[in-house]
Amino acid sequence: MTRPTLAQQLARQGISRRAFLKFCAATASMMALPPTMAPAIAEALGKRTRPSIIWLSFQECTGCTESLTRSHSPTVENLIFDLISLDYHHTLQAAAGEAAELAREQAMEEGGYLVLVDGSIPVADGGVYSTIAGMTNLDMLAHTVKDAAAVVAIGTCAAFGGIPKADPNPTGAKSVAALMADGSIASKPLINVSGCPPIPVVITGVLAHYLTFGTVPELDDLGRPRAYFGDSIHDRCYRRPFYDAGKFAKTFDDEGARKGWCLYELGCKGPTTHNACATAKWNMGTSFPIESGHGCIGCSEPDFWDAGSFYKPLSAATGDLSGLAGGAIAAGAVAGAAAGLYARSQKHKAAASREKMTVDDLKD
Amino acid sequence: MGGLSDIPVVTAADDVASDTAITPAVQALLMELADRLEVFRQTGETHVIDLRSLPMPVAEHELLREWLGVGEVRIELDSLGPTAIHETAYPGIWWVVHRNRDGEVMTQQVEVTACPEIIRSQQEDIHEGLQRLREALPTGESA
Amino acid sequence: MEFLNWVRGPGLEYATVIFLVGILMRFLEMWLIGRKPDLSRPRASASRAGWRAVWRRSLPSEGLMKNSPLVMIAGYVFHIGFLLVLLFYVPHIHFFKDVLGFGWSGLPTPVINFLSILTIAALVALLIHRLIDPVRRFLSTSQDYIVWAVTTLPVVTGYMAMHMDVMPYTTMLALHILSVEILMVVFPFTKLMHAFTFAVSRYYNGAAMGRKGVQL
């Protein structure tokens, strides 16, 4: 059976070419491509067939799915989901139990499907900490990824381990990338869409890119699409002029905070965080956290839960150095006393074997 | 602890004196548009700015829109939800807002062109429309 | 990011412990070695001469200023610049505030920027001079070069981190903190210790001389 191309499918749904162009303009914007790319998108989309998608949820909080389904331009997302065939999603599918697992097996038969993963994968104690239909997460992932065309790790948990991997990581949680690296699952092209949760428009944008061009977008060194994660929050922050001018809010309700000054001193992690919040925004494009007066907490970066307090400035130590210093001073005193006494005895010995005072004695 | 009323509240609008309201971002965009309009006049090269791709608060989109004003043409499309297009007070600069069926903004663009492409009838649609027209025509026999 | 987390967390903790333990060890060691009591009658006040020496020797000496002005000026520029940048760059103050529990106000970023460039220039000039001048070159040991490198790296990496466009800020910040940690670890066991001992040793020399009635 030959699948219809997307253009045919849309035409069948009674969607005009003009409406399709509008959709492409929205898609270009979503993919963070320049608007001039819309015709190219239209052309590429017209030729593609509907890819099959399997969405696996592991150690996660469903925040990523919530984020996606609450995304702010439902028509675009709905269209995307009309255009892809979401064959398996624990939370969204109507089927349950064996029927659901059957759907996954069926989708896999054709091969060439896209696997979306949210949540990290626990591997400690044989993976018992999370199982679905009697299968450990690791087994299910390994099985599903084997014939996949590509894998998209949705959310910081799947991309980098996220909160389950936070110190002390009792379940031995791992990211998809880590499992590919250590050979527990097959290595496939991998796109990390990090964020806790990821920005909905970024999730759909990445899917739209794959759908449109059939390729993995250009990635950064952490496997994230450059189109969204190329700049840091700080690079694109509208408060940046205040940072450059050295105007910082000192508390969340002081004069500076009210004037919208930079939140660096209140712990903003924008300079070390790469994400699209500053442009893509949240809540139907309303704003993003910094616009609401709270610093960035670095949710799209690896191990951000272990990066110290959200409210400590980036230049501060993550641990409790002053507590440590007390211990160090005590240890130093003991060690110093020992070293000193030793040196002293050496000196006495030396003095016993010579008469005159030398220049050496005057040193220090 | 006092009540909520004890907390001094200053709204953002109070800080921006309305007469001098131009922000650096809006100023930069206006300059870009002027340059682009000049290029279009001389070479016919069109240009589109996607407002979502710019790091500025949504309030500044409004500011830019006010600065550009409203010109002679206003067009409504009904295509996958409403699209509102108007020519700004500066001919050749168009303001395009695509909404979805729920009325939420999908994209907001400023175009430098003589007529936004999306307004034109598309070949595919003309072709399909022609067929429908022919089918709808009463045939000669029955007349 | 993992690297940054390490240098901001455990890395910094190790460095702090080594730094503090090292310094205390050195001080206690010096103190415990002790001095034989000087039984001679003092000819003048030892303590006055001691304090005087601490102060006088912080000022440029005329002779040196004439003989090698570059070393003198670059030396002062880099010491003062280094200290100002260390103590008055706002993010640094936040670091100290977090550890010490109190902070102070800082210098504007452009000033820090300028000071950093001056400091780096002075450090480079001093290195070149050390390499070119035959006498200084002869006197230099590998420790001198190591000490130069561990002092210069934090300033250079810090400057690069401030100018975020050169390299990704996350990497630069991590490298900057790492370079500081190296400095902290090396500090107690090299000549860098002079940052703490200079006053003590000047006082000691001054006091010893003063006691003997030498005019300083």
Ligand code: SF4
């Ligand atoms: S608020 Fe945060 S992201 Fe924005 S300029 Fe300040 S430090 Fe950078």
Ligand code: SF4
């Ligand atoms: S501002 Fe920072 S912490 Fe907040 S959502 Fe964006 S990347 Fe995550």
